[in-house]
Amino acid sequence: MAPTKEKFKKDRALRFYNEVLGLDRLHYGLFKNSDTRNIDGLIQAQLRYEEFLSGEINLLFPESSDTHILDVGCGTGAMSESLFRKSYLVEGLSPDLYQKELFEKRIPVPFHLARYQNFSSEKMYDMILMSESAQYIPLKKLFAKTNELIKDHGYLMVCDYFVLDHAEGKMAKSGHRLSAFLEEANKNNYHIVKEEDITEATLPTLDTAKIFTEKYVLPTIDIAQEKFLERRPFIFKTLKWFFRKNIAKAQENMILIDSTEFRKNKKYMFFIFKREKTRQ
Numbered sequence: 335m336a337p338t339k340e341k342f343k344k345d346r347a348l349r350f351y352n353e354v355l356g357l358d359r360l361h362y363g364l365f366k367n368s369d370t371r372n373i374d375g376l377i378q379a380q381l382r383y384e385e386f387l388s389g390e391i392n393l394l395f396p397e398s399s400d401t402h403i404l405d406v407g408c409g410t411g412a413m414s415e416s417l418f419r420k421s422y423l424v425e426g427l428s429p430d431l432y433q434k435e436l437f438e439k440r441i442p443v444p445f446h447l448a449r450y451q452n453f454s455s456e457k458m459y460d461m462i463l464m465s466e467s468a469q470y471i472p473l474k475k476l477f478a479k480t481n482e483l484i485k486d487h488g489y490l491m492v493c494d495y496f497v498l499d500h501a502e503g504k505m506a507k508s509g510h511r512l513s514a515f516l517e518e519a520n521k522n523n524y525h526i527v528k529e530e531d532i533t534e535a536t537l538p539t540l541d542t543a544k545i546f547t548e549k550y551v552l553p554t555i556d557i558a559q560e561k562f563l564e565r566r567p568f569i570f571k572t573l574k575w576f577f578r579k580n581i582a583k584a585q586e587n588m589i590l591i592d593s594t595e596f597r598k599n600k601k602y603m604f605f606i607f608k609r610e611k612t613r614q
């Protein structure tokens with residue numbers, strides 16, 4: 335890959351999930367009713383999600399040792415590691431320096447520090463995997479880049495949440511519009527070979543995040559505020575005024591972990607697309 339002037343950072347939120355909450359995976363979980371709605375239950379459900387994807391990959395490519403897979407937005411590298419252990423020729427890609435450190439400690443396979451849309455490679459892949467990373471890549475560039483990197487009749491696996499047409503405001507901000515995504519896939523000759531709406535199984539992830547926030551995060555902030563107010567009332571009030579917009583934004587953002595709002599405005603989908611076009 336040619337040298338780049340792009341700037342890369344370390345994702346602090348990821349460090350928090352990883353080092354404080356002990357989460358090794360950054361995606362939603364696939365919950366069963368019996369799973370507890372706490373961090374342990376979430377970890378189980380995230381493992382189930384990973385096994386689901388890896389089972390689907392195994393159905394597509396039973397012969398792992400000559401299958402090249404690019405894990406786009408590979409996070410901590412947990413999924414790549416699971417594919418590597420099954421002998422797939424997997425490579426990771428992410429624009430994050432902290433993820434690069436974690437990934438390289440984990441498995442001895444190539445890691446590409448890049449945004450997908452700016453990545454280039456001589457290699458062609460049998461499968462491009464996007465586990466909750468498609469939403470970060472501009473839609474047209476996502477398909478344009480995949481066209482460059484995927485083999486004829488290769489597969490694009492996308493597991494992510496999408497925004498429904500009628501959604502607006504905050505609920506429409508993260509995720510591609512489902513209709514636009516499918517239209518772009520079709521325009522680029524990617525045909526759906528498998529699709530599953532996994533919204534209901536993934537939504538307990540948000541319920542768990544809400545319970546965690548209400549039970550631990552908000553009371554901790556309250557107690558810390560009370561103590562600060564007692565000790566330094568003037569500084570406290572000044573800071574509160576100074577950060578009033580951030581505080582209001584954080585309160586508004588609680589809607590993003592509301593599963594009822596999610597259900598109304600979004601869908602969590604699993605797709606396998608096959609590139610039908612052959613190169614001349």
Ligand SMILES: C[S@@+](CC[C@H](N)C(=O)[O-])C[C@H]1O[C@@H](n2cnc3c(N)ncnc32)[C@H](O)[C@@H]1O
Pocket residue numbers: 359360361406407408409410413427428429430433448449450451464465466467470471
């Ligand atoms: C929600 S995490 C999912 C991580 C991992 N795939 C998983 O399932 O746990 C989103 C991932 O996309 C990556 N990402 C963000 N913008 C990207 C881009 N433009 N190109 C490639 N990856 C990107 C993030 O660094 C992160 O690794």
